[in-house]
Amino acid sequence: MESFIDHLRFLERKAVELRIATLKITTQAGAGSIGGALSVVDLLIAIYYGILPSGAILRTDPEKPGSEEQDYMVFSKGHASGALYAVLADMGFFDPDELKHYQQVNSNFQAFPTKKVPGVSVTFGGAGQGLAAAVGLALSLKKEKVRNNVFCIVGDGEMQTGDFWEAAMLASHYKLDNLKLVVDWNGLQKNGSIRSNLSVDPMSDKFESFGWKTIQVHDGHDYEALLLGLERALEIQRKPSVLIAKTLMGSGVQFAENKSTYHSRVLSEEELNEALPILEIYLESLNQNVHS
């Protein structure tokens, strides 16, 4: 097996490759939420590609869909589907070429993921609904006494809904230690900062008082921190666990970083032409480091 350092370098290259893919898909579609896609993409990569001494973080195999060995992902941050689709295509769930139909008429690749997309196992809709879907799935697995995990990624804005906290209460009531929640804490929503619109602070205390184990990651774009955090989350027993990852909206595209105006839009052709060369040069330098 490659060394841990090599593995981190591999993930860092993926981060740039899949940012490029996400930007291309969304600009081509002419719609999407690029800010959130770029804040969450590293969380997706860490979960889907991350390997720990104990094995893969999320067990999945595009060759064997529906296998008993697989873990589940409930991607509640559905509006950031551009990043999820880029990851699933790269993993081999479907041909990346299909994403040219993203958000076009008669396409399975809708703005919010549905079960029609290979690799997506549950359809739900609306802010705060994803955690409830994940709780139901985790409960079902627990009753079957099978040890498959359910990962759920939510945006911090979803915590403004009551549904979210009903689901959080259920998860600890049923001691769903097979549920691993990850919060993409970018602090922004469509209309500005979450703290000024309706604050969800203090997030960690809220979860703890609801009976969850919380793990904080101060930089949600640092793969070493993410893997260590996920490793701890996987060890937690008799409680649901949540990894709260502080992230940056628009991360990797400097002019879009930390701007809520990029929440519900994509890069224009001109912006894409500005952003891509920078990412491509960076990717090239990462690749050279591997070969030297």
Add this chain to the structure above:
Amino acid sequence: MQFEPEIQSSTQKTVGEELIKLAGKYKNFSVFNANTATEFSLANFGKEFNERYFDFGNAISAMIGSAAGFAVRGKIPFLFGSANDLIGKNWLAIRNSLCVSQTNVKLIGAYGGMLSGQDGPFNHALEDLSLMRVVPNMKVVCPADSIEAKKALEVMMLDFGPTYLRLFSLPLPNLYSPDHKFVFGKGHIYKSGNDICIFAIGTGVHTALDAAEHLEREGRSVMVVNISSLQPIDDDLIVECAKAVNHVFTVEDHQIIGGLGSAVCEILSAEYPMKVHRIGMDGFSESARVDDLYKKFQLDGVGIAEQVMKQI
């Protein structure tokens, strides 16, 4: 429909901007915003009338309940949200906390119908008219253009009781001149004709007018009636128009069950039984550009004309 955003305004933007103009005259209303400041251009209202502006983020269920409490002191909350969330997620609270007790709260929904396009079926509001129309005491309005939206907003300022105003995001040409009057329970014959009558609502009025042009080229005489006040509804006008033509159609960016189509059927079945053809959605939508969606589901002018020709 014509897509010329530079010279036109959507009913959403218009209503948000109009609020500032009305705020001096009507000092009794406040704005509750569920994550739709951009959609309604509410930022300036928030700045100028800070003490009358409240952000609710995504806490949309609590927003309805809070509005019922806020209204106790005689102030009128205007609640802004995405139509599908605002109406769909909170039906029980709207029914019990606002309508049973006739609380003076106004619900303003963005993105009526499929007009959020690529946002897809989870965000498209296609059952909202139906959900609101059936609740006693609730008034339901969907203006056809910005002028009518402004008029309806001012009528709502002076009216008492819960009201749902369904708006849309697409900039469309104005159909009316500034002297147009909006009255609850009144429809308007936008264009007369004696063979086919199309009752339409919201963007449906625009597409029905497009369809009428196509049909008239085929030698048909088409009447187009704007039913912007869906509840209360203009029973008399609907019966009168039906009597004047051979064929009746309804057009709406909404499910054909429960909305305008159903309302017209309910009235005509009791007052003047005849065949009614409902044009609208009969199932869920998908994530695509609005013009592609209207084409696919035959809700653009050409598609409606084709559906009409098939039935007559």
